[in-house]
Amino acid sequence: MAKPAPRILDVICTKYITPHMCRVTLGGAGLIDFPTDQESAYIKLIFPQGHGTRPLMRTYTISGQREGEIDIDFALHDAEGPASMWARNAKVGEQILVGGPGLKKLINRDADWFLLIGDMTALPAIAVNLAQLPDDARGYAILEISSEADRQNLKKPKNVDIYWVINPTPNSASSPLLEYVKTITWLEGQPAVWAACEFHSMRVLRGYFKFNRSIAKTHLYISSYWKVERTEDQHKIEKQEDAQNLE
Structure with a gap:
């Protein structure tokens, strides 16, 4: 199947959800034929770089969708890239070129309990996953944020803590996410694990779930969404090399 052509979307609204999370709502005529039910799918924000230079593309999750609108949430860091800088300064009425949508990133529902793990770059996808779990789901979500003020009130089943x-x-020398995962009470039955975070943290989590917990590949989604002290383009190359080394 051919990929859908990029579309020009309008900035409908911008707001800060928390001090380090900005939401940009996109819509306009370019969204008319956009498929429905795309929360947790990814899009590509495309930033032209001038004649003869390939555009920059940055990947983000659709955190919300309504008729004629999609929400994209941006984790803001001190070292800003082109996408977060654009989001911070976006004005209503501006336009941006968008590719996609791509595949959804959902946890395997065929499990006895669920464990979702991520930092702020993965928080939009985790929020969608939590909201779509069945009401009787049980398990945990462990979320790394920049400050206490970055907590969000997330919709979730009552038995998911x-x-x-x-x-x-x-930084590359520590993984607070892994350290916290080690402290939780491991529930009985088949778990499904969904994890996305910084590259180094992803690798130690992957090793823990593979060697310490023997999680089957069918029930483990784990990915790095960024790498400390690397641009997204550099991270993409190192992520591909890491995946090849696993084969």
């Missing part, structure tokens, strides 16, 4: 891990300075 959310734990917030404060980490204002992510």
